[in-house]
Amino acid sequence: MLFENIKENFPILDQQINGKNLVYLDSAATTQKPNEVIDSLNGYYKEKNSNIHRGVHTLSQKATKDYEKAREIITRFIGAISSKEIIFVRGATEAINLIANSYVKPLLNENDEIIISQMEHHANIVPWQMVCEEKNAKLKIIPINDNGELIIKKIDELINERTKFISLNHVSNSLGTINPIREIIEMAHQNNIKIMIDGAQAVQHLEIDMKELDADFYCFSGHKIYAPTGIGVLYGKKELLRKMPPYQGGGDMIKSVTFEKTIYNDIPNKFEAGTPNISGAIALGKAIEYINRIGISNITKHEDDLLNYATSKLKENSKVRIIGEAKQKAAVISFIIEGIHPHDIGTIMDSQGIAIRAGHHCTQPIMDFYNIPATARASFAIYNTKEDVDKLVEAIEKCIKVFA
Amino acid sequence: MNDWDDLYLEVILDHNKNPRNNHELKEHTHHADGHNPLCGDRVSINILMDNDIVKEVSFTGSGCAISTASASILTETIKNKKRNEIEKLFKDFHDLVTNEKEVEKKLGKLAIFEGVKKYPARVKCATLSWHALMAALEGEKKTTTE
Numbered sequence: 001m002l003f004e005n006i007k008e009n010f011p012i013l014d015q016q017i018n019g020k021n022l023v024y025l026d027s028a029a030t031t032q033k034p035n036e037v038i039d040s041l042n043g044y045y046k047e048k049n050s051n052i053h054r055g056v057h058t059l060s061q062k063a064t065k066d067y068e069k070a071r072e073i074i075t076r077f078i079g080a081i082s083s084k085e086i087i088f089v090r091g092a093t094e095a096i097n098l099i100a101n102s103y104v105k106p107l108l109n110e111n112d113e114i115i116i117s118q119m120e121h122h123a124n125i126v127p128w129q130m131v132c133e134e135k136n137a138k139l140k141i142i143p144i145n146d147n148g149e150l151i152i153k154k155i156d157e158l159i160n161e162r163t164k165f166i167s168l169n170h171v172s173n174s175l176g177t178i179n180p181i182r183e184i185i186e187m188a189h190q191n192n193i194k195i196m197i198d199g200a201q202a203v204q205h206l207e208i209d210m211k212e213l214d215a216d217f218y219c220f221s222g223h224k225i226y227a228p229t230g231i232g233v234l235y236g237k238k239e240l241l242r243k244m245p246p247y248q249g250g251g252d253m254i255k256s257v258t259f260e261k262t263i264y265n266d267i268p269n270k271f272e273a274g275t276p277n278i279s280g281a282i283a284l285g286k287a288i289e290y291i292n293r294i295g296i297s298n299i300t301k302h303e304d305d306l307l308n309y310a311t312s313k314l315k316e317n318s319k320v321r322i323i324g325e326a327k328q329k330a331a332v333i334s335f336i337i338e339g340i341h342p343h344d345i346g347t348i349m350d351s352q353g354i355a356i357r358a359g360h361h362c363t364q365p366i367m368d369f370y371n372i373p374a375t376a377r378a379s380f381a382i383y384n385t386k387e388d389v390d391k392l393v394e395a396i397e398k399c400i401k402v403f404a
Numbered sequence: 405m406n407d408w409d410d411l412y413l414e415v416i417l418d419h420n421k422n423p424r425n426n427h428e429l430k431e432h433t434h435h436a437d438g439h440n441p442l443c444g445d446r447v448s449i450n451i452l453m454d455n456d457i458v459k460e461v462s463f464t465g466s467g468c469a470i471s472t473a474s475a476s477i478l479t480e481t482i483k484n485k486k487r488n489e490i491e492k493l494f495k496d497f498h499d500l501v502t503n504e505k506e507v508e509k510k511l512g513k514l515a516i517f518e519g520v521k522k523y524p525a526r527v528k529c530a531t532l533s534w535h536a537l538m539a540a541l542e543g544e545k546k547t548t549t550e
């Protein structure tokens with residue numbers, strides 16, 4: 001079996017927490033890193049560290065080559081047309097802020113509208129609130145149903161001539177819902193509206209192809225796809241990126257600077273002001289090569305099996321309620337246990353060496369929708385096994401015993 | 405012996421299930437809402453002060469077992485105490501759960517929260533109601549654990 005020995009690729013998993021073997025079920029917060037990624041960081045600083053795009057010396061050329069190679073790897077991974085469409089950013093949060101400020105803000109007039117949904121991460125809410133406030137524009141919210149699915153027919157009702165932009169997550173980090181973004185992107189385009197997809201919880205689970213999806217902008221964070229923190233990707237269609245003003249000014253994003261006139265660089269460099277996270281970008285390339293070797297469709301299948309197994313196990317327990325039961329789900333399970341606060345669940349789990357997340361997962365509007373303060377969340381990745389699920393289920397039973 | 409016994413003592417579990425003084429207080433002189441934005445826990449404290457002494461105290465709100473038990477035991481502890489005694493208790497309680505220094509003073513029932521210091525992520529749960537209490541005494545309406 002392909003996934004049997006995968007844990008061995010992740011050195012951090014080979015340790016004990018509170019005297020128990022670590023069971024890591026918090027990959028939606030951040031994934032662990034395989035040896036290849038760790039070695040890439042190490043190797044970069046040991047052998048190639050230098051600044052890119054500006055040195056004639058050999059090290060700088062090597063670093064530049066590796067950095068740009070990572071961009072090529074990502075281009076192929078997400079099925080973009082050109083590597084010029086790949087902008088390195090710090091993560092999904094920065095990507096959304098960039099689009100909010102450089103693309104959407106200049107379009108907005110008073111009383112214009114931006115559409116997001118009830119199930120967004122705060123990173124896909126707050127930047128829009130900020131530009132709306134500045135421009136006196138309005139934020140409109142696509143509602144969800146009790147299963148945690150977008151109510152698609154409401155989108156048509158929300159769209160009108162004042163709608164200037166739509167931004168939606170591909171997969172919800174607290175519900176696991178996979179949204180039918182292909183369909184929604186088409187709806188947006190039929191109405192001549194541009195749309196951004198927050199893929200922070202999607203690219204590590206599902207095959208994506210920009211040419212097929214036709215999203216105008218798409219983003220994700222490296223650290224949720226087995227790469228380091230501090231590196232992420234913003235994809236944008238070339239013709240849109242070219243027309244946009246830069247987000248930040250500085251080195252690398254210019255062609256020439258005089259005090260009278262500065263000429264900006266071409267894309268993608270126009271959006272990469274300053275010295276970027278070079279080692280992080282290269283390591284992200286390595287993480288994607290690692291995934292490619294396993295095969296993203298194999299990953300989807302493996303995680304689907306885990307999700308189905310865990311879901312049916314949790315459902316056997318009448319005290320457990322799963323929050324988010326969409327028909328299409330990625331390997332994320334939010335749950336609550338009758339009479340037990342998620343925080344207490346988290347502590348009992350931790351005492352058993354099991355890492356889950358307890359809280360609102362940066363999605364307070366979802367908690368408000370279900371009228372709960374928080375959930376416990378188990379999220380799965382390539383290194384998880386059915387044995388991990390069994391341990392989770394066992395620990396849930398312990399929680400119930402303690403607080404009965 | 406379970407792995408979590410040092411935290412979830414019987415008394416704490418009992419106060420979580422059957423919290424004392426867990427209701428509104430119609431007649432009160434001081435009130436504050438405590439909020440832990442990290443986990444969404446909310447605890448409100450109501451106090452009726454008379455002559456610098458706590459005559460009545462109650463709490464409302466929802467939270468985890470640690471914050472509920474802590475609020476419940478707080479209300480039992482501070483009744484009929486003077487403001488300066490309460491301030492001292494808060495300091496000692498804070499030291500107890502954060503382990504900043506050994507607490508020598510007898511803390512009575514509050515001492516059962518000593519286990520919290522091994523769980524840094526839970527310190528704010530234990531102190532939420534105390535922060536709300538101090539805010540109430542100082543005449544503030546709202547406080548957070550941040």
Ligand SMILES: Cc1ncc(COP(=O)(O)O)c(C=O)c1O
Nearest residue numbers: 091092093121123169173200221
């Ligand atoms: C759906 C979603 N969007 C955005 C983000 C923000 O990602 P980052 O903090 O890496 O910028 C997250 C992270 O939790 C997420 O799950």
